[in-house]
Amino acid sequence: MALLMQCWVCVITLSLTMTTSHALQRISLKKMPSIRETLHEMGVSPAQLFAELAQKSKDDLSPSNGTAPTPLTNYLDTQYYGEISIGSPAQMFNVVFDTGSANLWVPSYSCSPLYTACFTHNRYDGSKSRTHIKNGTGFSIQYASGNVRGFLSEDVVVVGGIPVVQVFAEATALPAIPFIFAKFDGVLGMGYPNVAIDGITPVFDRIMSQHVLKEEVFSVYYSKDPMHKPGGELVMGGTDPEYYTGTFNYMGTSETGKWEVSMKGVTVGEDMLFCKEGCTAVIDTGSSYITGPASSVSVLMKTIGATELAEGGYTVNCDLVKSLPSVTFHLGGHEYSLTEDDYILWQSQFGEDICSVTFRGLDVPPPTGPIWILGANFIARYYTEFDRRNNRIGFATAV
Incomplete structure (x- = not known):
């Protein structure tokens, strides 16, 4: 299966390189209401909702299991999202392109019904992708509101028309606060490899390795x-x-x-x-x-x-x-x-x-x-x- 996927990606990448080598690749970004704006529209006070979480953030700011917590406010006011696909046939996701992190995660079809936030977003289903490769290693990102937990998988990720074979996280535990209010499905980190959790090569590094961009x-x-x-x-x-x-x-x-x-x-x-x-x-x-x-x-x-x-x-x-x-x-x-x-x-x-x-x-x-x-x-x-x-x-x- 792994060999089949690699061959499939090679064909696509070769075609892309022949037609768009050293070109600019573009991803349109959509502007949507932020989590904070959504809360206001619902008549919910962000201050009341996040007061206890903010205190918890102060208490938990020391790294745990090699993972430093990301301040909750990172995504409270996020408004811009772009579309990527994972798998073949393509499964579409709206993600935040975040320079403050370096991992890719999206909600998983395996997410427990206990986590309502999963079911208000697009979910990745590896069983429906012919290029999916099981990994299974546990994954966790610590936020002030709780951990985004899940497991690693590998599949073809397409960003701006460029396909890469990418290890990413399927989130099976997604805190309701704040993600149930988010208009985006997941996060695609544009940070450096040294800030990536579990030493996973970031998506942009995979893209650079194909030498299809005009500049890095x-x-x-x-x-x-x-x-x-x-x-x-x-x-x-x-x-x-x-x-x-x-x-x-x-x-x-x-x-x-x-x-x-x-x-x-x-x-x-x-x-x-x-x-x-x-x-x-x-x-x-x-x-x-x-x-x-x-x-x-x-x-x-x-x-x-x-x-x-x-x-x-x-x-x-x-x-x-x-x-x-x-x-x-x-x-x-x-x-x-x-x-x-x-x-x-x-x-x-x-x-x-x-x-x-x-x-x-x-x-x-x-x-x-x-x-x-x-x-x-x-x-x-x-x-x-x-x-x-x-x-x-x-x-x-x-x-």
């Missing part, structure tokens, strides 16, 4: 236009000039094997208020908002006159939005500013305008933290290239 890079574009279809695009092999103006500015990753860079300060208006002695900034496609140390974000919110909501998050008076200061991140000798248009989200609730601030407080303890996480609202302003070959990240002003 991928770039992420998120449209700022809510009416734009699709909501964004993941481009493998390079960048698309139609998505930016000017040139890219590059800076090396601060730690080999992680999509993070050294930041030299955060300025609000004309005043540098945070990270004066330098800090770490993680460039995270798995988060829609910007997070920083809770104390720093609290000061920032007071500076712009924001009000904290009982259910979590911050709002400002919509009449004052145009007078809000810019927030500037100092990265690699360049300044990357977000205006009020970039960090204020206009929403309507019960017929009234609500202006939400897209900053969140998140304390990550040493040695990993404290950190700032620059998510989708930063990437929407600055088209971002992730360069694996040169271990660097590039930013250009998005159009």
